[in-house]
Amino acid sequence: xxxxxxxxxxxxxxxxxxxxxxxxxxxxxxxxxxxxxxxxxxxxxxxxxxxxxxxxxxxxxxxxxxxxxxxxxxxxxxxxxxxxxxxxxxxxxxxxxxxxxxxxxxxxxxxxxxxxxxxxxxxxxxxxxxxxxxxxxxxxxxxxxxxxxxxxxxxxxxxxxxxxxxxxxxxxxxxxxxxxxxxxxxxxxxxxxxxxxxxxxxxxxxxxxxxxxxxxxxxxxxxxxxxxxxxxxxxxxxxxxxxxxxxxxxxxxx
Amino acid sequence: xxxxxxxxxxxxxxxxxxxxxxxxxxxxxxxxxxxxxxxxxxxxxxxxxxxxxxxxxxxxxxxxxxxxxxxxxxxxxxxxxxxxxxxxxxxxxxxxxxxxxxxxxxxxxxxxxxxxxxxxxxxxxxxxxxxxxxxxxxxxxxxxxxxxxxxxxxxxxxxxxxxxxxxxxxxxxxxxxxxxxxxxxxxxxxxxxxxxxxxxxxxxxxx
Numbered sequence: 001x002x003x004x005x006x007x008x009x010x011x012x013x014x015x016x017x018x019x020x021x022x023x024x025x026x027x028x029x030x031x032x033x034x035x036x037x038x039x040x041x042x043x044x045x046x047x048x049x050x051x052x053x054x055x056x057x058x059x060x061x062x063x064x065x066x067x068x069x070x071x072x073x074x075x076x077x078x079x080x081x082x083x084x085x086x087x088x089x090x091x092x093x094x095x096x097x098x099x100x101x102x103x104x105x106x107x108x109x110x111x112x113x114x115x116x117x118x119x120x121x122x123x124x125x126x127x128x129x130x131x132x133x134x135x136x137x138x139x140x141x142x143x144x145x146x147x148x149x150x151x152x153x154x155x156x157x158x159x160x161x162x163x164x165x166x167x168x169x170x171x172x173x174x175x176x177x178x179x180x181x182x183x184x185x186x187x188x189x190x191x192x193x194x195x196x197x198x199x200x201x202x203x204x205x206x207x208x209x210x211x212x213x214x215x216x217x218x219x220x221x222x223x224x225x226x227x228x229x230x231x232x233x234x235x236x237x238x239x240x241x242x243x244x245x246x247x248x249x250x251x252x253x254x
Numbered sequence: 255x256x257x258x259x260x261x262x263x264x265x266x267x268x269x270x271x272x273x274x275x276x277x278x279x280x281x282x283x284x285x286x287x288x289x290x291x292x293x294x295x296x297x298x299x300x301x302x303x304x305x306x307x308x309x310x311x312x313x314x315x316x317x318x319x320x321x322x323x324x325x326x327x328x329x330x331x332x333x334x335x336x337x338x339x340x341x342x343x344x345x346x347x348x349x350x351x352x353x354x355x356x357x358x359x360x361x362x363x364x365x366x367x368x369x370x371x372x373x374x375x376x377x378x379x380x381x382x383x384x385x386x387x388x389x390x391x392x393x394x395x396x397x398x399x400x401x402x403x404x405x406x407x408x409x410x411x412x413x414x415x416x417x418x419x420x421x422x423x424x425x426x427x428x429x430x431x432x433x434x435x436x437x438x439x440x441x442x443x444x445x446x447x448x449x450x451x452x453x454x455x456x457x458x459x460x461x
Contacts, residue, residue: 068326101393102345109341113334117378121321121329128322150388150450158389159337159382166381169369173419174321241369 003031004233008136009082011035011074013065013123014092016043018191019142022220023089023228028056029221030229032087035078037063039092065092065119066111068126075126085130087232090123090164091142096193101155109156116160120167124182128175137180138232141168143243145186145251161186165243172241181240183231188247189218214248267291267441268304271350273343276312278411282361285434291441300350305357305441307404308343308383310336316363317413318372332375333382340383344390348399355398359440360387362403362452363411364460370408370418384452391450400446404437407456427458 010027014020016038028034028051036051036058038044044060051058059081063074078085095111120141131137146154147161164184171182188194188208194217198205209215218224227246230236245251257263269292272283283293286307294303319328340360347358365373366380384403391401408415433455439445440453454460 101341101390102348113337117333117382118329121324121333121375121378125322125324147385150385150390150392152389152392155386155389155393156341159386162381162385163333163378166366166369166377167374170371170374170377171321171369173369173371174374 003029005229006031008032008086008232009078009084010087010089010232011037011078011085011127012089012091013037013063013119015047016040018193019187019189019220019224020091021047022189022225023091024058025051025221026225026229027087027232028058029054030233032232033057033082035074036060037065037074037092039064065090065123066114068122071119071122072126075130079130084134085127086134086136087138087140088123088127088131089140089142089228090120092119093142096154096157098153104156112156112160117163117167120164124167124171131180132175132178135179136234136237137175137178139168139171139180139182140228140231141182141184143184143186145188145245145247145253147186148243148253149251168243169241176240181231181236183239183241184243185224185227185231186243186245186247186251187218187224188250189220189224191220212248212250216248218246218248263443265439265442265444267438269294269302270441271296271298271300271303271306271347272309273306273339274309274311276310276314278311278361278406279309281410282307282309282433282437285432286438286441288434289438291438303347303350303356305359306343306347307359307361307437307441308340309361310339311361311363311411313411313413316376316411318417319375320372321374324375329375333379336379337382337386340386344386344401348394351399353397355446357441357445358387358390358399358401359437360384360401360403362405363408364405364421364454364456365408365412365418366405367460368421370412373412373418376412388450395449398446400448401450402440402445402448403452404433404440405452405454405456405460406433407459421456421459422461424459424461429457431455431457
């Protein structure tokens with residue numbers, strides 16, 4: 001297998017399903033060696049196996065992004081196995097449950113804060129020396145259109161996601177001199193989380209498709225993974241501190 | 255005073271709770287008083303409260319640290335503590351409004367939008383506060399609670415704005431801008447016509 005990411009090493013958190021899986025598959029398809037950093041081996045291992053079955057290079061490293069130590073261990077294991085790290089993609093997220101702000105359980109906020117803001121901080125920090133050593137170090141944080149426009153349904157999801165955008169801009173400034181880019185993407189895609197929402201609200205799929213100029217919900221591999229592959233690849237070396245919204249043209253607020 | 259639809263109107267800021275005790279909060283409180291506001295501190299009872307301003311940013315605390323050297327205590331003090339305080343401020347304001355409606359103004363440095371070198375932890379907190387206002391505006395707007403943002407330049411908010419890097423590479427448009435009158439407007443009944451908006455009073459840097 002050859003591609004524009006040949007010889008590159010990437011970690012994708014939350015890659016056991018959904019958007020993370022799509023990103024991992026696409027990066028591997030472009031030639032990168034990919035670490036499937038999943039909270040559970042039951043979801044992460046099959047993704048790694050599927051990538052290998054397609055001729056790609058992937059391993060699963062069980063990683064809980066709500067704590068610093070597992071992230072540092074994941075990065076260390078990645079570097080030991082592959083000899084370096086070029087691309088850190090932090091996608092993992094948990095806790096997005098609809099609630100009133102005044103009734104949001106502290107543990108729900110804790111989950112969102114830890115997986116999104118804290119997880120981004122720890123992933124970036126753990127990856128930094130290796131991205132600096134790479135000739136094309138890349139950080140990609142997966143945020144959301146809700147991280148820009150706020151959400152009446154999940155009010156704390158938005159600030160948790162907004163933090164990632166500000167962090168990416170700050171890292172773009174701070175680590176640019178090291179040749180590292182930091183960007184965000186804000187996807188809408190077919191995922192288990194969205195499928196669950198569709199099962200609860202029968203009209204939701206039609207509503208999303210109707211508001212989307214391109215008339216469909218994104219594919220995690222082709223539509224989302226492809227953009228991350230671009231940001232991770234040689235063509236995006238002069239793009240930093242940006243958010244690319246990958247949602248079929250629905251959100252135009254940037 | 256009410257308008258033709260019976261909704262409260264006018265630009266008098268009324269009784270305002272200032273959340274924050276640093277130089278920024280004091281400066282904003284002075285500006286509000288100059289506009290006729292009755293400014294009370296966090297410990298004052300919520301009776302008759304019209305508006306709440308969240309202004310926790312203190313240059314003594316908002317200090318730069320290279321992200322590679324930032325420890326969990328430092329990230330937590332910036333991101334987690336600020337967000338927890340912002341959420342608590344909003345919830346307690348809603349309680350004190352007691353169904354009468356009111357205004358919440360969350361302040362943020364423009365570092366939220368621009369990012370800042372060695373300020374990633376504070377930029378995350380600032381942008382979190384900025385977007386929290388949008389969520390709360392969307393959720394509580396139907397209750398008559400208007401939530402908006404007053405954004406300020408980094409001077410007087412960040413300990414070292416030079417380290418953060420320029421907010422904009424363009425020429426400042428209004429170098430003598432005063433946030434007081436704008437904040438008073440955001441605290442006043444007239445702000446019930448705004449929701450989730452950000453008014454940036456930073457000398458015309460960020461546009």
